[in-house]
Amino acid sequence: MKNIFLCLALWMTTLSIVPSVSIAQKVEFRDSCPEWQLITAKDANANIVLMLSTNNDGQKYLVWSNPSKKDTRFEIHKAKGPINSEGQIEVCIIGLHVFFFYPDKDSYSLLDLFKNPKLDTGYYAVRLELGDFSGFTQTPFDYSNWIVIQKTEIFVLIAELKSEDWRVRYSSAQDLGNLKDAAREAVPALKIASQDSEPHVRQAALTALEKIVPNSFLEIAGAGLAAVLLTITLLLLIIRHKRRRRAGLSVKKVV
Numbered sequence: 001m002k003n004i005f006l007c008l009a010l011w012m013t014t015l016s017i018v019p020s021v022s023i024a025q026k027v028e029f030r031d032s033c034p035e036w037q038l039i040t041a042k043d044a045n046a047n048i049v050l051m052l053s054t055n056n057d058g059q060k061y062l063v064w065s066n067p068s069k070k071d072t073r074f075e076i077h078k079a080k081g082p083i084n085s086e087g088q089i090e091v092c093i094i095g096l097h098v099f100f101f102y103p104d105k106d107s108y109s110l111l112d113l114f115k116n117p118k119l120d121t122g123y124y125a126v127r128l129e130l131g132d133f134s135g136f137t138q139t140p141f142d143y144s145n146w147i148v149i150q151k152t153e154i155f156v157l158i159a160e161l162k163s164e165d166w167r168v169r170y171s172s173a174q175d176l177g178n179l180k181d182a183a184r185e186a187v188p189a190l191k192i193a194s195q196d197s198e199p200h201v202r203q204a205a206l207t208a209l210e211k212i213v214p215n216s217f218l219e220i221a222g223a224g225l226a227a228v229l230l231t232i233t234l235l236l237l238i239i240r241h242k243r244r245r246r247a248g249l250s251v252k253k254v255v
Contacts, residue, residue: 033078033092039125041083041146050128050144053107058184060110062126062149069103070130070141074113079123082148089148091125099133111185114155121151154179158189161205166198173201177208184212 053063066072077095096118113119125148129140160172173193176183190212193205 033094035093036080036090037093038088038090039146041087041089041125041148043143043145046127046145047142048128048130048144050126050147052147052149058187060149060185061107062110062113062128062147063107064128064144066103066106066130068130068142071099071103071133072105073129073131073133073140074098074108075127075129075143076119077125079125079148081123082150083146089125089146110149110151111155111158113149114151115159119151121153121156123148123150154183154185157183158186161186161189161193166196166201169193169196169198169201170204173204173208177204177211180211183208187213 048064048066050062050064053061055061062074075095075097077091077093079092080090083089098113098116125146127146128144130142131140154176157172157176160168161176163169163172173190176186176190187209190205190209194202194209196202196205
């Protein structure tokens with residue numbers, strides 16, 4: 001019985017269809033929206049603050065507080081645009097739930113969220129829900145305010161940097177470089193691509209990094225040189241230690 005519930009919990013970590021914001025109706029999440037609805041971004045009953053944060057590399061994260069250590073899920077709806085001047089969002093009545101059972105987790109990168117193929121480029125209204133979602137009861141205990149996030153072409157290009165086809169990786173690196181400073185979110189992925197097994201991809205990634213963050217090539221080269229110098233230093237210390245050990249053994253034999 002325990003294994004059955006475990007299997008159910010693992011199955012629920014995938015995307016599932018949720019009913020509309022205000023009416024209990026299930027329709028497949030698709031490109032065309034059957035009906036749009038105007039909602040208020042700030043809910044007086046919301047007990048959680050959901051924010052969008054940017055780290056030093058330019059990557060965006062959804063950040064929240066989870067002191068109750070409950071299961072977490074996102075409710076996501078397509079939106080026509082950002083929050084308007086009256087604090088409202090026009091959203092599709094059909095949405096998705098993204099589950100993950102990590103009570104200690106308090107952030108989630110947009111890059112990871114947008115890896116899902118169901119989420120095309122465009123605006124999305126998102127809110128966080130906390131509860132016990134491992135069983136059949138799916139009612140959240142707490143939820144957050146709504147915020148609007150946008151999946152841009154940059155997220156698609158970053159995903160393509162991991163393509164099995166080196167030509168796709170090469171083209172993606174070139175396109176990201178052409179976006180220059182607007183592609184700062186791609187810097188970590190491009191640094192990994194600069195070590196690609198295909199030389200054309202490595203060169204394209206380094207060129208892109210130089211366009212996005214000037215002098216980044218020197219930073220990467222400096223990091224590589226530092227690693228080489230550290231390796232040489234360690235080897236010299238090992239050789240020195242062995243010579244001293246041999247010298248000590250020779251002295252003992254003479255005595």
